[in-house]
Amino acid sequence: xxxxxxxxxxxxxxxxxxxxxxxxxxxxxxxxxxxxxxxxxxxxxxxxxxxxxxxxxxxxxxxxxxxxxxxxxxxxxxxxxxxxxxxxxxxxxxxxxxxxxxxxxxxxxxxxxxxxxxxxxxxxxxxxxxxxxxxxxxxxxxxxxxxxxxxxxxxxxxxxxxxxxxxxxxxxxxxxxxxxxxxxxxxxxxxxxxxxxxxxxxxxxxxxxxxxxxxxxxxxxxxxxxxxxxxxxxxxxxxxxxxxxxxxxxxxxxxxxxxxxxxxxxxxxxxxxxxxxxxxxxxxxxxxxxxxxxxxxxxx
Amino acid sequence: xxxxxxxxxxxxxxxxxxxxxxxxxxxxxxxxxxxxxxxxxxxxxxxxxxxxxxxxxxxxxxxxxxxxxxxxxxxxxxxxxxxxxxxxxxxxxxxxxxxxxxxxxxxxxxxxxxxxxxxxxxxxxxxxxxxxxxxxxxxxxxxxxxxxxxxxxxxxxxxxxxxxxxxxxxxxxxxxxxxxxxxxxxxxxxxxxxxxxxxxxxxxxxxxxxxxxxxxxxxxxxxxxxxxxxxxxxxxxxxxxxxxxxxxxxxxxxxxxxxxxxxxxxxxxxxxxxxxxxxxxxxxxxxxxxxxxxxxxxxx
Numbered sequence: 001x002x003x004x005x006x007x008x009x010x011x012x013x014x015x016x017x018x019x020x021x022x023x024x025x026x027x028x029x030x031x032x033x034x035x036x037x038x039x040x041x042x043x044x045x046x047x048x049x050x051x052x053x054x055x056x057x058x059x060x061x062x063x064x065x066x067x068x069x070x071x072x073x074x075x076x077x078x079x080x081x082x083x084x085x086x087x088x089x090x091x092x093x094x095x096x097x098x099x100x101x102x103x104x105x106x107x108x109x110x111x112x113x114x115x116x117x118x119x120x121x122x123x124x125x126x127x128x129x130x131x132x133x134x135x136x137x138x139x140x141x142x143x144x145x146x147x148x149x150x151x152x153x154x155x156x157x158x159x160x161x162x163x164x165x166x167x168x169x170x171x172x173x174x175x176x177x178x179x180x181x182x183x184x185x186x187x188x189x190x191x192x193x194x195x196x197x198x199x200x201x202x203x204x205x206x207x208x209x210x211x212x213x214x215x216x217x218x219x220x221x222x223x224x225x226x227x228x229x230x231x232x233x234x235x236x237x238x239x240x241x242x243x244x245x246x247x248x249x250x251x252x253x254x255x256x257x258x259x260x261x262x263x264x265x266x267x268x269x270x271x272x273x274x275x276x277x278x279x280x281x282x283x284x285x286x287x288x289x290x291x292x293x294x295x296x297x298x299x300x
Numbered sequence: 301x302x303x304x305x306x307x308x309x310x311x312x313x314x315x316x317x318x319x320x321x322x323x324x325x326x327x328x329x330x331x332x333x334x335x336x337x338x339x340x341x342x343x344x345x346x347x348x349x350x351x352x353x354x355x356x357x358x359x360x361x362x363x364x365x366x367x368x369x370x371x372x373x374x375x376x377x378x379x380x381x382x383x384x385x386x387x388x389x390x391x392x393x394x395x396x397x398x399x400x401x402x403x404x405x406x407x408x409x410x411x412x413x414x415x416x417x418x419x420x421x422x423x424x425x426x427x428x429x430x431x432x433x434x435x436x437x438x439x440x441x442x443x444x445x446x447x448x449x450x451x452x453x454x455x456x457x458x459x460x461x462x463x464x465x466x467x468x469x470x471x472x473x474x475x476x477x478x479x480x481x482x483x484x485x486x487x488x489x490x491x492x493x494x495x496x497x498x499x500x501x502x503x504x505x506x507x508x509x510x511x512x513x514x515x516x517x518x519x520x521x522x523x524x525x526x527x528x529x530x531x532x533x534x535x536x537x538x539x540x541x542x543x544x545x546x547x548x549x550x551x552x553x554x555x556x557x558x559x560x561x562x563x564x565x566x567x568x569x570x571x572x573x574x575x576x577x578x579x580x581x582x583x584x585x586x587x588x589x590x591x592x593x594x595x596x597x598x599x600x
Contacts, residue, residue, distance in 0.1 A: 032481050033461035035468060040456060087419060092411035111392035112467045115415065119387060119422065120456035126426040127451035133444035140440035144433035151427035156340060156420035161333035167412045168335060181332050 005283075007290040011054060017067065018053040019045075021075045026124060039109040039117035040124075043082050046100045049300075051223075052077040052190060055291065056198035059212055062278075062285040065202020072132035073146050073197045079125030080154050081190060084163070086118040093167060094249070101240030126151060138201065146197040153193035162186025171250035179252050187227070188220030195219075195288070211277050215288060218274035223295050225267040228253040230300070232260065238300045271296045305583075307590040311354060317367065318353040319345075321375045326424060339409040339417035340424075343382050346400045349600075351523075352377040352490060355591065356498035359512060362578075362585040365502020372432035373446050373497045379425030380454050381490060386418040388463060394549075401540030426451060438501065446497040453493035462486025471550035479552050484517070487524040492516030495588070511577050515588060518574035523595050525567040528553040530600070532560060538600045571596045 022044060029037045053074030060070035089096040089104040090111060096104050106114035126147065133143035152158060162185030169178055195216040199209055230239060231246040232255050246253050255263040274292040278285045322344060329337045353374030360370035389396040389404040390411065396404055406414035429447040432438035452458060462485030469478055495516040499509055530539060531546040532555050546553050555563040574592040578585045 032465050032478070033456055033485075036456055036461060036464035083419075087415055090415065092415060113464060115387055115390065115392060116460050116464050116467075118419075119383075120460040122419065122422055123426070123451055123455035123460065126423070127448060127455065129430075130444040130447040130451065133441065134448050140444050141433065143444060144430040144440050147430040148427060148434050151423055151430065155423035155427065156333055156336055160416050160420040160423065161336060164336035164413060164416050165332050167416075178332070185333075 005286040005290055007287070007294060010287050010290070011050075014054045014057050014067065015050045017057070017071065018050050018074050018078060021071050022078060025075050025079075025128065035109070036113055036116050036120055039105060039113045040120050042108060043086050043105050043117060044079065044121065046102060048078070048082070048100065050078060051291075052081050052194040055191065055194040055216075055219075055288070058285075058287040058291065059195040059198030060202035061198075062212065062281055062288055063199050063202040063204040063208050064284060065198070065204075069138060070198040070201045072128040072138060072143070073150065073201055074194075076125040076128040076147070076150055077190065077194050077197070079121045079128070080150065080159075083118040083121035083125065084154075084159055084190075086114055086121070088163060090114060093163070096241065096245070098241045122154070126154075142201050142203070146200045149197045149200065150190075150193045153189035158185055158189035158193075159187075162189070166252065169252040172252075174252045174257065176257050179254055179257050182252055183221055183224040183254070184217070187224040188217055191220035191223060192216030208281075211280070212288075214277040215274050215292075218270045218277060219292055219295060222267045222270035222274065222292070225254045225263050225270070226296060226298065228255050229260065229263055229267065235299065240300065267296055305586040305590055307587070307594060310587050310590070311350075314354045314357050314367065315350045317357070317371065318350050318374050318378060321371050322378060325375050325379075325428065335409070336413055336416050336420055339405060339413045340420050342408060343386050343405050343417060344379065344421065346402060348378070348382070348400065350378060351591075352381050352494040355491065355494040355516075355519075355588070358585075358587040358591065359495040359498030360502035361498075362512065362581055362588055363499050363502040363504040363508050364584060365498070365504075369438060370498040370501045372428040372438060372443070373450065373501055374494075376425040376428040376447070376450055377490065377494050377497070379421045379428070380450065380459075383418040383421035383425065384454075384459055384463070384490075386414055386421070390414060393463070393467060396541065396545070398541045422454070426454075442501050442503070446500045449497045449500065450490075450493045453489035458485050458489035458493075459487075462489070466552065469552040472552075474552045474557070476554075476557050479554055479557050482552055483521055483524040483554070487527070488517055488520030491520035491523060495519075508581075511580070512588075514577040515574050515592075518570045518577060519592055519595060522567045522570035522574065522592070525554045525563050525570070526596060526598065528555050529560065529563055529567065535599065540600065567596055 056074040056077055057067040057070050061067055086105045088094050090106055097107055105117055129143040129147040132138035133140040162182050166182045195212045199212045234243050236243045271292045275289050356374040356377055357367040357370050361367055386405045388394050390406055397407055405417055429443040433440040433443040462482050466482045466486055495512050499512045534543050536543045571592045575589050
């Protein structure tokens with residue numbers, strides 16, 4: 001399945017597009033709200049992988065839509081992802097001091113501003129698609145449909161539920177079905193929504209949407225299992241955070257309930273299935289195929 | 301300015317409408333996400349005044365629209381208001397143990413679930429209007445315009461900024477302009493958005509919208525000043541929370557920077573101005589007029 005696509009170039013090109021749009025959506029300010037805006041910007045501009053926004057743009061392109069039209073959804077996804085990292089790192093949650101090689105938000109700005117920076121990013125993220133609709137950049141019904149998918153993935157039926165069960169399972173014996181729930185909700189839901197929200201904006205057919213959802217679910221699971229594996233045997237310097245923290249904390253991870261070998265097999269199987277879900281899509285879906293490959297070999 | 305309107309009856313009728321819609325939007329669940337959903341419901345169903353949703357429905361009716369059409373915005377506003385109370389009460393913020401006569405969320409569910417319950421309510425709140433659009437209950441462009449107004453009021457240009465400056469001003473000498481910033485952002489913005497989002501859904505004219513915005517700003521300021529005054533000389537039993545906490549904490553309040561007498565005068569003046577902004581509106585705006593009266597005489 002050779003393609004002419006250079007994933008590095010594709011990712012870089014899309015990242016630039018996303019970073020420019022993020023900068024436009026949240027410029028610095030000089031008024032009294034400057035501290036909270038700085039805290040929001042601190043976490044938003046940290047050289048993240050921008051995986052979710054890129055998946056969103058790639059999802060739009062896979063069904064023949066334009067990346068440009070999907071940009072408000074991409075911005076929304078990265079802001080929502082960033083908010084979730086800030087809140088997850090809080091002392092009351094995972095109590096992490098480092099993220100992407102830098103001190104976490106509450107270490108720099110204190111807990112109150114970190115909570116508010118997360119709240120601000122979540123709110124601003126969910127405001128991107130309505131804004132695109134009222135300024136005539138996006139069909140209002142497509143904007144609503146894409147936003148509904150993203151909000152459901154982010155909320156108590158998605159990411160919020162995953163994090164709640166994750167926290168509630170710490171240090172307890174849990175089975176594979178609980179780990180599956182955590183992974184599919186905490187990480188899988190937003191990754192899936194990234195692909196499908198882009199595809200909705202690209203005017204995907206019902207059948208295309210169903211297959212891209214399948215792709216997203218497999219990819220999300222592979223991504224999180226690899227995350228768990230890197231948490232066990234990754235390189236702290238490359239990751240920008242300590243290794244072994246999940247174990248110390250008694251986190252419900254796939255390697256813990258199924259063993260490292262089975263975890264690696266499962267991650268591999270998921271990327272194969274993710275690619276299989278894309279059968280019938282033409283070369284426009286090559287970026288999605290390449291991302292599935294990348295997820296399994298990534299080191300951070 | 302006598303009217304036939306019985307505000308008690310009006311408020312009760314609208315509250316019932318809102319409570320039924322809230323219940324539909326967030327039913328109990330039996331799956332693994334039950335704890336976080338219970339935490340969300342605990343704070344959402346506490347016999348709150350439902351001021352913001354009622355203002356939203358009244359805003360729609362004031363311009364000849366239907367309360368029914370504005371209901372998704374009303375639900376959104378109450379969820380967003382509730383999330384802000386949960387996060388404001390957190391130990392890292394105002395560290396309050398009681399709210400509406402009951403233990404605050406983090407006292408009952410712990411800090412992690414309280415943070416997540418707030419996140420979940422904010423997300424679900426912002427998802428209401430897109431959902432109304434995709435299910436054909438609301439014109440998608442009206443939904444987008446109303447949501448944009450609400451999200452701006454809730455985010456870093458509104459409520460989040462107000463709370464950040466509020467926290468940052470604790471125990472410091474601040475002038476009236478800082479108190480104005482806190483009040484207009486922390487409380488005023490969402491109260492104004494309640495009226496205007498309803499009016500947008502009711503297809504208000506530009507001029508009507510401008511005057512309702514004026515009404516909302518005055519009402520919001522009056523409301524917050526009365527809140528400050530009740531925090532000094534209210535009845536703890538009626539309020540459901542301790543009196544004198546603002547002073548102990550060195551909170552930037554209007555009575556503190558201007559004195560109790562001037563605070564009372566200002567609140568009174570604001571309600572008069574709020575009612576003046578409604579000149580030219582017919583009897584359809586009587587509920588808004590009555591609410592302005594109510595805000596100044598309320599005891600909780």
